[in-house]
Amino acid sequence: GQQLNQSPQSMxxxxxxxxxxxxxxSSIFNTWLWYKQDPGEGPVLLIALxxxxxxTSNGRLTAQFGITRKDSFLNxxxxxxxxxxxxxxxxxxxxxxxxxxxxxxxxxxxVLA
Amino acid sequence: xxxVTQTPRYLIKTRGQQVTLSCSPISGHRSxxxxxxxxxxxLQFLFEYFSxxxxxxxxxxxxxxxxxxxxxxxxxxxxTLELGDSALYLCATRTGANYGYTFGSGTRLTVV
Numbered sequence: 001g002q003q004l005n006q007s008p009q010s011m012x013x014x015x016x017x018x019x020x021x022x023x024x025x026s027s028i029f030n031t032w033l034w035y036k037q038d039p040g041e042g043p044v045l046l047i048a049l050x051x052x053x054x055x056t057s058n059g060r061l062t063a064q065f066g067i068t069r070k071d072s073f074l075n076x077x078x079x080x081x082x083x084x085x086x087x088x089x090x091x092x093x094x095x096x097x098x099x100x101x102x103x104x105x106x107x108x109x110x111v112l113a
Numbered sequence: 114x115x116x117v118t119q120t121p122r123y124l125i126k127t128r129g130q131q132v133t134l135s136c137s138p139i140s141g142h143r144s145x146x147x148x149x150x151x152x153x154x155x156l157q158f159l160f161e162y163f164s165x166x167x168x169x170x171x172x173x174x175x176x177x178x179x180x181x182x183x184x185x186x187x188x189x190x191x192x193t194l195e196l197g198d199s200a201l202y203l204c205a206t207r208t209g210a211n212y213g214y215t216f217g218s219g220t221r222l223t224v225v
Binding site: 031 | 156
């Protein structure tokens with residue numbers, strides 16, 4: 001199935017460090033979503049972006065909708081141990097008249113205390 | 114407000130059997146989507162239902178089917194199970210087309 005390219009695939013960071021991850025697509029999207037998934041649970045929505053260039057924050061998390069509408073970025077500032085998990089981006093477009101979301105392959109984050 | 118409820122949480126089936134998974138959306142969420150999650154393939158879209166009609170469909174074989182009831186609850190069925198069907202099946206609901214999903218905790222299906 002079609003997927004977005006998400007990078008990095010995984011990262012180990014020290015507690016307190018800032019984290020950056022991104023998602024790219026060959027298609028233009030109208031909406032970008034960022035999710036976090038903890039082991040054994042479903043993904044939880046962190047941030048939703050609806051406009052090119054939009055920058056939205058949720059606590060220590062900040063996400064941006066790329067100007068080209070083909071990419072999005074998520075930053076986590078001052079990471080803490082509970083930030084551990086898998087982060088997914090998801091994008092949707094209306095080119096086909098539907099709003100089906102396509103998910104990235106995920107970034108696995110591990111925080112070293 | 115209750116979240117998205119998926120039942121059962123865990124399921125073990127043998128090859129060739131069929132299985133039915135259930136999803137109850139958040140009150141007011143009329144759109145229900147199903148995703149398959151495996152370590153190798155990530156989150157793969159199965160189908161989406163809105164007002165009891167299938168609106169979108171992913172690239173899965175006909176063994177995978179679903180339906181939605183008038184109260185927005187949805188079920189998905191997998192017939193003639195194969196080992197490769199072992200996965201976490203996630204239900205995701207939303208109020209309308211351009212809104213983010215709320216996911217359930219998933220049903221972990223193991224086919225032996």
